[in-house]
Amino acid sequence: MLTAALNSEKFEDIQVLNRVQxxxxxxxxxxxxxxxxxxxxxxxxxxKREQEFxxxxxxxxxxxxxxxxxxxxxxxxxxxxxxxxxxYYA
Numbered sequence: 764m765l766t767a768a769l770n771s772e773k774f775e776d777i778q779v780l781n782r783v784q785x786x787x788x789x790x791x792x793x794x795x796x797x798x799x800x801x802x803x804x805x806x807x808x809x810x811k812r813e814q815e816f817x818x819x820x821x822x823x824x825x826x827x828x829x830x831x832x833x834x835x836x837x838x839x840x841x842x843x844x845x846x847x848x849x850x851y852y853a
Contacts, residue, residue: 766806769785769809779817779818780817782813782815782818783792783821786807786818786821786822789803789806790803790822790824792826793829794826800829830843
């Protein structure tokens with residue numbers, strides 16, 4: 764339900780710090796194995812419309828962790844191609 768709200772046109776109804784927390788918490792839960800990565804990856808899809816810096820910062824930290832996790836795996840190539848298309852990926 765939160766993923767759907769973030770990926771709707773009304774994502775800004777969720778305050779920016781709450782958006783940051785949703786991204787950060789879901790990325791951390793996925794990193795520890797307590798949540799499937801499909802959840803945070805579904806959440807960050809809304810970022811193409813995000814204009815605030817902090818949600819992007821939270822996402823970049825989580826994606827960097829995922830980048831490190833996937834290095835050396837067969838999934839790294841497709842992941843790297845998708846993230847390089849994002850101009851905010853560092």
